[in-house]
Amino acid sequence: MTEAGPPRRGKPPVFLERQSYRRRRVIDAARVLPFIGMLLWVIPLLWREDGEVAVRSSSAILYLFGVWILLVAGAAVLSAKLAAQARDGTAEVEARGEGAP
Amino acid sequence: MLNTLVFVCSAYALFLFAIAFAAERAAMRGQARWLRSPIVYTLSLSIYCTAWTFYGAVGSAVRSGFEYLTIYLGPSLVLIGWWWILRKLVRIGRSQRITSVADLISSRYGKSNLLAVGVTILAVVGTTPYIALQLQSVTLSFEVFGVGDIATGEEQGHTALWVAAGLALFTVIFGTRNLDANERHNGVVMAIAVEAVVKLAALLAVGVFVVWGLSGGVSEALAKIDASSLGQWQIDGGRWVGLMMLSAAAFLCLPRIFQVLVVENENETHLRTASWAFPLYLGLMSLFVVPIAVIGLEMLPEGSNPDLFVLTVPLSQGRDGLAVLSFLGGFSSATSMVIVAAIALSTMVSNHVVMPLWLRYAGGGAKVSGDVRGVVLLARRLSIIGVVMLGYLYYRLSGGGAALASIGLVSFAGLAQILPAMLGGIFWRGASRLGALVGLTLGFGCWGYTLFLPSFGAGVFLPEAWVTAGPFGIGWLRPHALFGIDAIDPLLHAVFWSLALNTGGFVLASLASFPGPLERLQGAQFVNVFEHSAAPRSWTGRVAQAEDLMIMAQRILGARDAQRLFEREARRQGMTDTLPAPTPSFLETLERELAGSVGAATAHAMVGQIVGGMSVSVEDLMAVADETAQLMEYSARLEAQSQELARTAAQLREANAKLTRLSVQKDAFLSQISHELRTPMTSIRAFSEILRDTTGLAPEDQHKYSSIIHDEAIRLTRLLDDLLDLSVLENGQVNLNLREGLLSDVLDRAVAAAAADEHGARLRISRDPAAEQVWLNTDLDRLSQVFINLVANARKYCDATRPALEIRVHSSDRLVIDFVDNGTGISLEAQDVIFEKFSRVSDQKAGGAGLGLAICRQIVTRLGGEISYLKGQGGAAFRVVLPADIAMAAE
Numbered sequence: 002m003t004e005a006g007p008p009r010r011g012k013p014p015v016f017l018e019r020q021s022y023r024r025r026r027v028i029d030a031a032r033v034l035p036f037i038g039m040l041l042w043v044i045p046l047l048w049r050e051d052g053e054v055a056v057r058s059s060s061a062i063l064y065l066f067g068v069w070i071l072l073v074a075g076a077a078v079l080s081a082k083l084a085a086q087a088r089d090g091t092a093e094v095e096a097r098g099e100g101a102p
Numbered sequence: 103m104l105n106t107l108v109f110v111c112s113a114y115a116l117f118l119f120a121i122a123f124a125a126e127r128a129a130m131r132g133q134a135r136w137l138r139s140p141i142v143y144t145l146s147l148s149i150y151c152t153a154w155t156f157y158g159a160v161g162s163a164v165r166s167g168f169e170y171l172t173i174y175l176g177p178s179l180v181l182i183g184w185w186w187i188l189r190k191l192v193r194i195g196r197s198q199r200i201t202s203v204a205d206l207i208s209s210r211y212g213k214s215n216l217l218a219v220g221v222t223i224l225a226v227v228g229t230t231p232y233i234a235l236q237l238q239s240v241t242l243s244f245e246v247f248g249v250g251d252i253a254t255g256e257e258q259g260h261t262a263l264w265v266a267a268g269l270a271l272f273t274v275i276f277g278t279r280n281l282d283a284n285e286r287h288n289g290v291v292m293a294i295a296v297e298a299v300v301k302l303a304a305l306l307a308v309g310v311f312v313v314w315g316l317s318g319g320v321s322e323a324l325a326k327i328d329a330s331s332l333g334q335w336q337i338d339g340g341r342w343v344g345l346m347m348l349s350a351a352a353f354l355c356l357p358r359i360f361q362v363l364v365v366e367n368e369n370e371t372h373l374r375t376a377s378w379a380f381p382l383y384l385g386l387m388s389l390f391v392v393p394i395a396v397i398g399l400e401m402l403p404e405g406s407n408p409d410l411f412v413l414t415v416p417l418s419q420g421r422d423g424l425a426v427l428s429f430l431g432g433f434s435s436a437t438s439m440v441i442v443a444a445i446a447l448s449t450m451v452s453n454h455v456v457m458p459l460w461l462r463y464a465g466g467g468a469k470v471s472g473d474v475r476g477v478v479l480l481a482r483r484l485s486i487i488g489v490v491m492l493g494y495l496y497y498r499l500s501g502g503g504a505a506l507a508s509i510g511l512v513s514f515a516g517l518a519q520i521l522p523a524m525l526g527g528i529f530w531r532g533a534s535r536l537g538a539l540v541g542l543t544l545g546f547g548c549w550g551y552t553l554f555l556p557s558f559g560a561g562v563f564l565p566e567a568w569v570t571a572g573p574f575g576i577g578w579l580r581p582h583a584l585f586g587i588d589a590i591d592p593l594l595h596a597v598f599w600s601l602a603l604n605t606g607g608f609v610l611a612s613l614a615s616f617p618g619p620l621e622r623l624q625g626a627q628f629v630n631v632f633e634h635s636a637a638p639r640s641w642t643g644r645v646a647q648a649e650d651l652m653i654m655a656q657r658i659l660g661a662r663d664a665q666r667l668f669e670r671e672a673r674r675q676g677m678t679d680t681l682p683a684p685t686p687s688f689l690e691t692l693e694r695e696l697a698g699s700v701g702a703a704t705a706h707a708m709v710g711q712i713v714g715g716m717s718v719s720v721e722d723l724m725a726v727a728d729e730t731a732q733l734m735e736y737s738a739r740l741e742a743q744s745q746e747l748a749r750t751a752a753q754l755r756e757a758n759a760k761l762t763r764l765s766v767q768k769d770a771f772l773s774q775i776s777h778e779l780r781t782p783m784t785s786i787r788a789f790s791e792i793l794r795d796t797t798g799l800a801p802e803d804q805h806k807y808s809s810i811i812h813d814e815a816i817r818l819t820r821l822l823d824d825l826l827d828l829s830v831l832e833n834g835q836v837n838l839n840l841r842e843g844l845l846s847d848v849l850d851r852a853v854a855a856a857a858a859d860e861h862g863a864r865l866r867i868s869r870d871p872a873a874e875q876v877w878l879n880t881d882l883d884r885l886s887q888v889f890i891n892l893v894a895n896a897r898k899y900c901d902a903t904r905p906a907l908e909i910r911v912h913s914s915d916r917l918v919i920d921f922v923d924n925g926t927g928i929s930l931e932a933q934d935v936i937f938e939k940f941s942r943v944s945d946q947k948a949g950g951a952g953l954g955l956a957i958c959r960q961i962v963t964r965l966g967g968e969i970s971y972l973k974g975q976g977g978a979a980f981r982v983v984l985p986a987d988i989a990m991a992a993e
Contacts, residue, residue: 028185031183031184031185032183032185032186034182034183035179035180035182035183035186036183038178038179038182039179039346042175042179042346043342043343043346045168045335045337045342046337046339046342046343048335050334050335050336050337055334055335055336056334056335057328057333057334057335058167058168058327058328058330058332058333058334058335058392059324059325059327059328060335061168061335062324062327062392065168065171066385066389069178069381069385070385072178072182072381073378073381073382073385074378075182076181076182076377076378076381077378077379079377080374080375080377080378083374084371084374087371
């Protein structure tokens with residue numbers, strides 16, 4: 002599961018040091034973010050569409066673009082964190098690779 | 103006004119030419135770094151926003167409310183989730199030097215050109231209407247100015263033709279400056295980035311004007327929206343989710359997006375910036391769509407084309423400057439899309455259709471002299487012109503009627519058919535070429551039947567009866583109601599069935615088929631791209647000629663670049679002033695370089711032509727496909743087992759045959775022995791009766807009869823002695839009487855003893871006295887018994903007219919004594935059994951009971967040696983081998 006350096010032999014340690022633990026969680030967040038976005042953007046399907054209590058378009062615009070801004074901000078923060086990690090310790094972050102535990 | 107517009111348009115076009123030219127110059131001087139910043143990359147992605155979105159989004163909002171947003175939400179999610187797919191796609195594209203979507207698919211599935219051609223066709227069919235759409239929108243926007251409602255078809259055609267020609271020219275100039283996709287199209291990308299800024303600025307300007315200029319502020323604008331016909335949230339849930347998915351899929355598959363996203367990508371880290379910046383761009387692009395739509399509905403007369411509100415709203419307010427900016431925004435959207443789409447499609451067409459054909463029919467192989475670069479460039483330029491003109495033709499023939507958005511979605515759905523093969527290819531090693539082929543064919547066919555052909559209107563390509571009642575009256579095959587499901591939106595219906603059939607076919611055919619070695623190698627390279635940084639080693643270079651490769655590389659990469667590449671490789675191999683050795687890794691590098699120019703499949707074929715066949719090294723296969731190794735091992739084991747079984751069976755058959763022969767011989771012996779015993783007994787009885795009962799026998803008769811009795815008794819005794827002797831030997835009860843003596847003495851004694859009862863033809867015996875001077879330490883009497891037997895046998899059975907026996911002696915590590923006569927020898931089937939008891943070669947020469955050789959073997963075995971029959975010596979030949987410790991060299 003490495004892309005830089007030889008694959009690690011033997012049993013990997015059960016607990017990672019704090020820094021690499023944080024790195025992995027940032028990547029987890031980057032993976033989860035699109036699903037959060039999808040969830041938030043399909044919520045309007047639950048809104049009322051008829052009668053007096055129907056959701057106004059202005060609220061819809063505020064909600065949809067609000068989610069958009071949140072997602073962009075979230076992605077920007079994660080991207081900055083990933084960039085900082087890439088500068089610090091490339092190998093460690095990259096070692097996360099695909100589907101590593 | 104029209105003249106101004108034409109002037110502005112030309113000026114803008116010139117500006118773009120200048121930008122592109124400047125960017126190319128800067129890149130050539132090595133100042134390209136700022137040209138290739140993450141922001142430029144992000145902006146270049148904006149070719150996703152075409153005239154369809156620039157003009158059509160407002161029209162779509164008027165017609166179906168917020169649904170237009172889905173087209174932006176899908177790609178935003180793809181970018182935000184870049185860690186999942188895009189990161190891998192870009193890495194694969196860079197490590198495998200992918201030039202297009204078709205190249206990606208072909209490369210993944212064993213560099214199959216068939217697949218590449220299929221994807222190319224799909225891309226051309228799916229993109230042509232889209233290019234037509236851009237031409238139409240530019241023409242429409244021209245009409246809005248100047249020509250207005252007096253527009254005639256002829257003038258429309260002229261505008262579209264001029265635009266198409268101008269775009270083709272631009273694309274040819276900047277899109278085919280260099281061949282190697284790795285060098286990338288700096289000028290084009292820069293121009294597109296500028297156009298991205300222009301269209302965003304234009305739309306934002308119109309939006310700001312609408313919200314603050316016409317509505318009087320944000321809250322007023324929101325109030326107006328709520329009061330309008332778009333005031334309530336109303337959405338078709340299926341289309342909301344379905345279109346979001348569709349646009350996300352199309353974003354990955356559109357050839358032009360792939361071009362800027364993967365092929366033109368300079369640095370993987372740019373993706374990180376784009377992951378938030380591009381969703382932001384899309385958000386800004388779609389922010390003012392609803393306000394513009396609402397104001398347009400409010401201010402413009404009933405029946406105005408909502409697709410052009412972005413232009414007509416400023417115009418109606420007398421803001422000509424804003425309108426021109428807006429026009430330029432639309433113009434930018436249209437042109438950037440056409441340019442990049444033409445580059446992407448021409449790369450596919452020239453790499454996967456034209457070049458393979460040219461190589462096969464006109465080129466006479468990759469080794470002919472001449473510059474292939476020219477051919478590639480020409481093919482690419484012609485392809486660009488062809489693609490743009492195809493779009494123009496489509497526009498002219500379709501009449502440009504349909505609402506913009508619907509053409510766009512039809513095109514999206516068509517290109518989304520690539521998705522299963524693409525995602526399957528990068529995430530699933532089991533995905534096979536056949537699977538991709540089946541999936542693409544099913545999906546493409548289903549899309550064509552349910553969406554593309556009906557989009558021309560009933561009766562154009564599909565008979566009207568088919569649409570209403572189904573083909574040949576089969577109701578459940580109606581294009582808009584497959585399997586009788588008709589309560590669903592036609593677009594969703596087509597997307598659902600085409601992708602379902604596509605994915606299903608892809609998975610099933612992949613499960614059922616077995617991929618070839620190259621395919622599996624590529625599969626592993628793609629799926630585990632983050633683990634393998636090395637490309638597949640697929641060439642064996644021993645037969646390749648470095649000069650031939652050099653010639654070919656020069657023709658494709660250009661002399662300077664090719665020489666540089668070869669020099670670099672030679673240095674890496676530790677050589678100077680010479681061509682690099684065609685090692686597999688060098689061939690692989692070269693192939694990758696060539697792939698950047700002509701596509702993976704063609705590069706593979708070209709190197710293959712020179713290297714003379716490709717092979718995959720065993721190590722690679724073992725490493726990549728463990729199961730292959732296991733299978734091979736298993737089958738080898740099975741084979742070994744079955745061979746062993748066959749051997750055992752043969753041995754058993756042999757043993758059985760031997761047993762049968764022995765049994766026959768035993769029976770023969772029993773009858774023989776009883777006969778042998780009976781004959782002397784009979785004569786003994788007869789003559790003893792004569793002696794007892796006859797009185798007055800003459801003394802000489804008496805003597806004669808008693809002699810006969812005596813002889814017969816001796817014969818009986820000898821027979822019984824032999825039997826006894828054998829039985830003693832076999833039971834191992836014999837005591838050896840070890841003595842020292844010369845081999846020649848033993849042989850002398852044996853020859854003399856065998857000659858004692860000489861009668862009949864005399865046997866000539868030739869010997870080698872010098873070699874016989876070997877001291878022995880063994881039971882000399884027993885050994886001489888063996889020799890006597892062998893010499894006597896030769897005397898008895900040699901059937902030559904002048905019988906001769908040769909006794910040869912060799913002593914090396916063991917003492918070997920051969921007895922070879924000149925008779926006919928022993929028949930093949932008898933050779934096996936002559937050493938068995940009771941074995942007799944032929945009945946008519948029956949001189950003994952067939953125990954002689956059996957006794958010999960027992961004796962020699964007891965002495966620690968062996969006796970065997972020598973085949974192929976001309977006559978009967980026996981070999982006695984004695985161990986070395988018996989023989990001592992003569993002193």
